[in-house]
Amino acid sequence: MSVIAPPPPTIRPTTSSRATRVLGVLSIVGIVALAVFGLFITPPDAELGETIRILYMHVPTVSAAYVAFVVTAVASVAYLWKRTEFWDLLAASSAEIGVLFFALTIFNGMLWGKITWGVFWRWEPRLTTTTVLFLTYLGYLAVRRIPATVSTRATVSAVIGILAVVNIPITHKAVDWWRGLHQEKTIFGTVDPEMQGTQLFTAYLGLTVFLLLFLWLLIHRFRLAWLSERAEERVLDRAIADRRAESVEEAP
Amino acid sequence: MVRDVVLIAAKDLRLEWRSRVGAGQVLPFALLCVLLFAFALDVDRGVLQQATAGLFWVVVLFAAVLVVQRSFSVEASDGVIDALRLSGLSPAAVYLGKVAAITVELLALEAVLWLAVAVLYDTTLGGWGLLVGTVLLATVGTAAAGATYGVVGLRLRGAETLLPLLLLPLLAPVLIGATAASDIALGRSAGPGWPWAALLGMFCVVYLLLGSVLFRPLMEDS
Amino acid sequence: MSTTGYIAAAWFGTFAAVAAYAAWIIRRSRRAAALVPEEDQRWM
Numbered sequence: 369m370s371v372i373a374p375p376p377p378t379i380r381p382t383t384s385s386r387a388t389r390v391l392g393v394l395s396i397v398g399i400v401a402l403a404v405f406g407l408f409i410t411p412p413d414a415e416l417g418e419t420i421r422i423l424y425m426h427v428p429t430v431s432a433a434y435v436a437f438v439v440t441a442v443a444s445v446a447y448l449w450k451r452t453e454f455w456d457l458l459a460a461s462s463a464e465i466g467v468l469f470f471a472l473t474i475f476n477g478m479l480w481g482k483i484t485w486g487v488f489w490r491w492e493p494r495l496t497t498t499t500v501l502f503l504t505y506l507g508y509l510a511v512r513r514i515p516a517t518v519s520t521r522a523t524v525s526a527v528i529g530i531l532a533v534v535n536i537p538i539t540h541k542a543v544d545w546w547r548g549l550h551q552e553k554t555i556f557g558t559v560d561p562e563m564q565g566t567q568l569f570t571a572y573l574g575l576t577v578f579l580l581l582f583l584w585l586l587i588h589r590f591r592l593a594w595l596s597e598r599a600e601e602r603v604l605d606r607a608i609a610d611r612r613a614e615s616v617e618e619a620p
Numbered sequence: 621m622v623r624d625v626v627l628i629a630a631k632d633l634r635l636e637w638r639s640r641v642g643a644g645q646v647l648p649f650a651l652l653c654v655l656l657f658a659f660a661l662d663v664d665r666g667v668l669q670q671a672t673a674g675l676f677w678v679v680v681l682f683a684a685v686l687v688v689q690r691s692f693s694v695e696a697s698d699g700v701i702d703a704l705r706l707s708g709l710s711p712a713a714v715y716l717g718k719v720a721a722i723t724v725e726l727l728a729l730e731a732v733l734w735l736a737v738a739v740l741y742d743t744t745l746g747g748w749g750l751l752v753g754t755v756l757l758a759t760v761g762t763a764a765a766g767a768t769y770g771v772v773g774l775r776l777r778g779a780e781t782l783l784p785l786l787l788l789p790l791l792a793p794v795l796i797g798a799t800a801a802s803d804i805a806l807g808r809s810a811g812p813g814w815p816w817a818a819l820l821g822m823f824c825v826v827y828l829l830l831g832s833v834l835f836r837p838l839m840e841d842s
Numbered sequence: 843m844s845t846t847g848y849i850a851a852a853w854f855g856t857f858a859a860v861a862a863y864a865a866w867i868i869r870r871s872r873r874a875a876a877l878v879p880e881e882d883q884r885w886m
Contacts, residue, residue: 383871399857407853418845422852429856448837468863472856479852483845504789507782514776524772527834528786531768534830535790538823542793545815546800581860588867591883595874598882 383591391584398577405570413567419483424570426476428578429469430498436466436582437505437533444529447522453597456522459529461589463508465582470502493540493547500539504532518597624709628717633724635694642725646686650729653679654736668741673802676737677795680730681762684791685784687725688766691718692774701774705839715767715835719828722763730755747805750813754805757820758798764827765790771838793823 384392406424413420443459477495478488489495508528512521563571636642657675661667668675695701704714738745745751769787773779801816803809843851875883 383868383875403853407849418849421849425852425856448834465863468859472859475855475859476852479848479855483848500789500792503785507786507789510782510785511772511776511779514778514782516776520775523837524775527768527772527838530834531765531790531827531830534826535793538793538819538826542796542819545819546796585860585864585867588864588871592867592871592874595871595878595883599874599877602877 383588383595388584388587391580391587395577395580395584398573398580402570402573402577405566405573410566410570416484419480420567422476422480422483424574426473426480427571428574429476430473430494431575432578432582433466433469433473434536435579436462436469436586437501437536439586440466440508440529441533444526447526451519451522453518453522453594456518456526457590457593457597458586459526460512461586461593463505463529465585465589467502467505467509469578469582470498470505473498474502491547493543496547497540497543500543501532501536504535508532621710621713624713625716625720628709628714629720629724632691632694632718632721636690636721636725641690642687642729646683646690647729647732649686650679650683650733651736653682654733654740658740669743670808672737672741672743673806673808674795674799675741676733676802677758677798679733680726680758680798681788681791681795683729684722684726684762684766685787687722687729688763688770688787689773689780689783691722691725691767692770693780696774701839711836711839712832714839715771715831716828718767718770719760719763719831722766723759726759726763727755730759743806746807747813750801750805750817753817754798754801754813754820757817757824758794758801761794761820761823761827762791764824764831765794768827768831768834768838771835775838794820797823 402424406421410421410424412418416423439462440459443455443462447455447459474495477492477498481490481492481495482488508525511528512525514521516524654675657671657679658668661671695704734745737743766787769783769790772786773783776782797816797819800809801813801820804811804813804816
């Protein structure tokens, strides 16, 4: 091949900084430790058996998702108050990661269900609630993709970010009552009280790891959002400048 | 404030009365749904009778999406929204007026729909106290959430197709609560109905409050 | 599939998805960063 790669720029453009590199390393070490503890060191649960190993993933992903949506809601309120780009982009970035974690929660939950119930899906309250909320936040992300002025998009998404978070407890309550008569083995509730020793440690380790991972992803996603806005502005500026130059040439 | 709410609601209802979009388009659509459910579910095995309340509320939610869309598309043309903004009416009053108009339209639709369901699905209506309470609370709740999202569709051109995705997951608790309470009212399931009514009531209060507060930024930003 | 298989699928699937998402972010930000002058990249 005769194509010669261009020389790499002196500073590689990335969204990483020292803080994110530390966070990233900690997350990876944490993931490895979690895998070792969750898959090998901890004993199978007395009640749940081997399926508890899925819960070491399931519980942290859903918890991190809720943290993400609370961040979105707080940032949305802050946006309506301060009207700065920072809060808008933070809300958007956090929601996207929350949706990813929700999708993983549903995925894990279905695999857990396949082992426990023999089917991928039962109308278990937690899974059902998660799916409804997942769709709610897909709507939020879809709104952000509609072309609009920056301030309109930010205002509308802030409102939706607030309404969606308020809907979380209401949906929880409604779905719990809806399934109230059909008590079945659920993903939560059967584990927490009796957890001890390495099981308890692994549960907390999972939470910590996923919160670190969330933070790491959030910072990178926020910087990407910030860069995209700047890049879009520059493209727009250039287009306007070109148009101006053309009209000057056309003028007699 | 109350006068402004009535003003907006009356304006919307007058507009609806003249255009007959609700009566001529949304209501026939709702009746069509009642028919389609009969085709989809075996009519001879009593599935329809068992699911009456649930099917009824699903139809209402679908119709609500259309009513909300209509309620705000009339504001989209010729900068009516700007006129509203400049009229000096408080955004909360505009919001509550919209909620009131949507509620009235939906209640009219539900009255006809209950009759249709009673006849076509062979349902005996009863438990009037709980049934009427449920209908009122669920409808106000639907309108309260719907009006907030309706204005979102107005601010974002091209968001019309998005309204169902935004609104329906939010209304999932209303569907659950209204179906359960109606089932109890119609004697299809046992149990106290008031917790469900309370859930619906809470939904109404929360979304009416949020809508009144959040309508201002939605209208003022441009 | 055995219980072990489902557990392995859950763990692998989860971390593979997170890794893919992270890679997607990084690739897109490289592209965006190339368009933006350095003074706008305050974290560097």
